[in-house]
Amino acid sequence: MAEEVGIERIADYVGEEVTIKGWLYAKTGKGKLQFLQVRDGTGVIQCVVFKKEVTPEVFEDARSLTQESSLIITGMVRADERAPGIPGGHEIGVSDLNVVQCVTEEYPITPKEHGIDFLMQHRHLWIRSSRQWSALRVRATVIKAIRDWLDSQGFLLMDTPILTPAACEGTTTLFETDYHGTPAYLSQSGQLYNEANIMAFGRVYCFGPTFRAEKSKTRRHIQEFWMVEPEAAYVDLWENLKIQEQFVSYIVQTTLRERQSELESLGRDVSRLEKIEPPFPRIHYDEALEMINRAAAKGTTVPPEDEPLPAIAWGDDFGAPHETYVAEQFEKPVFVHHYPSQVKAFYMAQEPERPETCRSADLLAPEGYGEIIGGGERSSDLEYLERQIERHDLPREAYEWYLDLRRYGSVPHSGFGLGIERTVMWICGLQHIRETIPFPRLLGRIYP
RNA sequence: UCCUCGGUAGCUCAAUUCGGCAGAGCGGCCGGCUGUUAACCGGUUGGUUGUAGGUUCAAGUCCUACCCGAGGAGCCA
Known part of the structure; x- marks a missing residue:
């Protein structure tokens, strides 16, 4: 039998006989x-069967094959620019074909268009389709780039718990579960544990699933998503932003290099991504607010609904249209920093000269993809945190261990959380977050 | 939780202002074709119109309630 090869490497085998195992x-x-x-899982290639070049049995097998039948094919690789595929440009002239299983029932997902409900009910099959397959290959590369970069920059992987005793930030809705008779909650962030970890390891990151039980039903929300959360001791807000822009640029550039075929098959305009390199613009909340209100006064509308941009008052958080408008003004992702403390988590450090603001920053992706990072400098002030816990009406006893971190060797420190699915959505140019994870958990949908 | 839109063949949809025989394309199946790209040509197959009730000689179409889905708001990554 000829050498068994993966379709993604087929260009290295022109003129040779190879075997492909696939569907x-x-x-x-x-x-x-x-x-x-x-x-075959690594790509798609066109295989050509001429009646004269194979036995009558093989030709009949090829003629009667049904969609998604599993098969093993042997033949000569040749370059041909007419040939479709991922990556395209090569095809196999079939000499032998072995049917592993001929599918006798109609395969539900035909090459024609389908509705979302139908596709989601068949998610276990939909992931075989080229757009889904390409996006999920990009996802794997994004995750690998994340880990490679952090590992090479001195960040140590420290896993944080998924079952937690209390709300991390006290604002969002949590999934409750039973922990041998006491309530426990599925983690919505590893943030607070990371702050303990950095006092032991300096620079750390956690990377795992997080859970939000909000009844969000938009193209940017899922109930279970993956987040990477780096945290570093002796790093202030500005150094934190430098880390973020290098990190995000590395992820984008690595994906561009390693997932060319997939991005092409997704129809992504990669010229937009090629521009993603440091530095990213930084704007103060005040500046962003002014920008928004100026545009709102002129009756500016924002996509995708083209509705008028609503004006907002100082102290308000930005809604989806505001984020979209601000991000639209830039080609690269943009940092909005120094939000009012009242709209951010209790642990954000106060800005000494503007105590009503905090040393936080969000990173907004271009092209309307919204917030991909939330982060900032954490307060190292014990008394301020005690007041904040009270002000946010959080159970003090659950945070005693966290306050200990300010009692024993407190240092300035910062961190951030990057949402994997939103990042993949942006890089792939997808319209909906459900296509960025193999089996999305959506509101009212937990099958398959 | 709120707002908007939708549910008709395996799939995607149509069914004439104002109720009157349930349709098409795709898929599947059979036949034809040596360069197809969602091929093409001919034939064929295909229905509890989301559920329950109501109005009517007659309901996919009108009325009531419910179920399910999609998009958005709020919240966030």
Whole structure:
């Protein structure tokens, strides 16, 4: 038998006989000539079966193959720019074909269009389709880039618990579960534990699933999502931003380099991504507010609904249209820093000269993809934190350990959380977050 | 939780202001074709119109309640 190769490396085998093990993705026949599009998990390639070049049995097998039948194919690799595929440009002239399983029931997902409900009910099959497959390959690369960069920059992976005794930030709705008779909650952030970890390890990150039980039903929300949260001791707000812009740029550039075929198959305009490198613009909340209200006064509208941008008062948090408007003004992601303390988590450090603001920063992705990072400098002031816990009506006893961190060697420190799915959505140019994770958990949907 | 839109064949949809025989394309199946790209051509297959009730000679269409889905708001990553 010829050498078994992966389709993603097929260009290295032109002129050689190879074996592909995979599934029939699509087929068009033209009498004595059959075009099989075969996928093997690493790519899609066109395999051509000429009646004269194979045995009658093989030709009949090829002719009668059904969508998603599993098969093993052997043949000669040749370059041909007419050939579709991921990556395209090569095809296999089939000499032998072995049907592993011929699908006899109709495969539900045809090459025609389908509705979202139908596709989501068949998510376990939908992930075989090229757009889903490409996006999930990009996701894996984004995650690898994240870990490679952090590991190489001295951040140590420290896993934080998923079952937690209390709300981390006290604002969002949590999933409650039973922990041997006492209530426990699925983690919405590893943030507070990370602050303990940095006092032991200097620079750390946690990377895992987080859970938000809000009844959010938009293209940017899922109930279970993955977040990477780096945290570092002796790092202030401004150094934190430098880390973030290098980090995000590395993720984007690595994906551009390693997932060219997938981004192309997604139809992504990569020229927008090629521009993503440090430095990113930084604007103060006051400045952003002014920008928004100036535009609102002129009756500016924002996509995707083209509704008028509402004016806001100082102290208000930005809504989705405000974020979109601000991000639209820049080609790169933009940092908005020094939000009013009242709209941010209790642990954000106060700005000494403007105590009503905090040393926080959000990173807004371009092209309307919204907030991909939330972060900032954490308060190292014990008394301020005690007051904040009271002000936010949080159970003091649950935070005693956290306050200990300010009693024993408190230092300035910062961190941030990057949402994996929103980042993948932006890099892939997708319209909905549900396509960025294999099995999304959406409001009212937990099958399959 | 609130607002908007929707539910008709396996899938995507149509069904004439104002109620009158349930349709098309795709898929599947059969046949034809040596360069297809969501191929094409001919034939064929296909229905509890989301559920329950009501009005009517007659309901996919009108009325009531409910169920399910989509998009958005708030909140956030």
